[in-house]
Amino acid sequence: MSETLLDDLYREIILDHYRAPRNRSAIDAPSCSADGSNPLCGDQVTVDVVVDGDRIADIGFHGNGCSISQASASMMTEYAKGRTIADAHAGVEAFQRMMNTGEAPGIEGFDDIDALVGVAKFPARVKCASLGWKTLEQALVGRADPVTTDERSQ
């Protein structure tokens, strides 16, 4: 792997979110929350959501893991905050599509998030990037099962 490719993975905006994560906090009385983990790599996030009507009034995440998992979760909270639940679901779907196709979806509100498109070239890291988004989805659908994005853990 070349260093150029490495720069594709660790774009400056991603490192910025890793060093200074947004909305990194536990919310006291969330409307819903979910835990997600990649046992294989040791990535872990919890996402707390406060829902007001059909909107996400507040959102916070906490956990620990690699830069990609934590930066992506931070970007996810910035995207989701203030949006409708339907938009949040659409965002999760757009993110997964970006990981599958390696193309930025170019949807509104994804400007920073598009920087994660480089992750698609690193199959081993896609599950890291997806963790926060899948955990948000889990919190919103209100299922109690913890999320894992590991295909297999051994």
Next chain:
Amino acid sequence: MTTRLDQDQQQDRRAPFDLERIRRDFPILKREIAPGKQLVYLDNAATSQKPVQVIAELTRFYRDHNANIHRGVHTLSVEATELYEGARAKTARFLNAARPEEIVFTRNTTESINLVAHGWARKFLKPGDEVVITEIEHHSNIVPWQMLRDERGIVLKYIPMLPDGMLDLDYARQVIGPKTKLLAITAMSNALGSIVPLHEIIPMAKAHGATVLVDGAQSVPHMAVDVQALGADFLAFSSHKMLGPLGIGVLWGRYELLDAMDPFMGGGDMILTVSMDRSTWADVPAKFEAGTPSVADTVAFGVAIDYLSNLGMDAIRAHELELTTYAMRRLADVPGVSIFGPPRAEDRGGVISFELDGVHPHDIGQVLDTHGVAIRTGHHCAQPVMSALTVPATARASFYLYNTTAEVDALAKAIEEVSKFFGGAR
């Protein structure tokens, strides 16, 4: 019977430990991972690289001798059988086993351990019987016993790890007792490299008449193992971590124990007679080798054993100890690096698990890869060790006979680059 004279002659025939010459046998080490970045392979605890002699043997088998074994009377089948059984004899000699029949070929260490769990423990352990394992086991020596506990009502106990990665021997004396029927224990931690003092722990189990299974996946490739001196009853290990092909494992067992065990899988090659009503089992080891085995890989594994024997396991251990001592000193000088596990290099195999302040192991591994340095990151299939260290994961560099101090320097420099890259993180 090996005489003293034979051993001396064998000693004389051994090649000197010429690192440059050894490295020429491993063409993959010349590979460029990125422009100008030659491979620095430090993931040997996961799997080793293969010398040209082993690779050539695979081709030679398929080109010149390919046939099924233990069946035909034709020339190729006879040759293939002789080669396959020859690998068994080499393995037996390598371990100083009493007879070649004590060697059972499996797919890997995991399958060897499961063979003992199914064929021996299921037959001989009763509810309330105790199996003792340790906190530093690989998952493959934990999960089969948990499954057996849930199925058969045996009691599973473990010897805990001390903060320095060694086992708590005082606790071992408490936990191993008259109810202990099996001690299933690793010889070396895959996550930390800790060498387990089996010469102290095995006698504790033997004093109570317990059977002992040793997971040798990390020890057999790196140090001389003599099953007569070991005092255990079973030893499990894998070909692929000791220069041999992937997909071949070994279970050594004392003949009388193997003979008393039930087969694991039924099918061809493991029977004596079959009628539509009933079947009778073949003798050891055929009883445990149902179906056509991976013949070429097993034969090539024999060549890997030749390669190791030719260098001498004591010379390999000495080389790795020198490298590990150097690496522990070198890495301790890299700002932000903390090393887990035994502080004395003599207490560990060529394994160094470490963390780098402010950088997740996954990110360390990714950046090291751009420098051509291959290490393992994650929980190393040893989650209880990670819990005991209270870390989610570690980065692990592990050495083998072909690694050099220059490669350790490359690792240290690359870690410094990682710090620069993530500088200021958290």
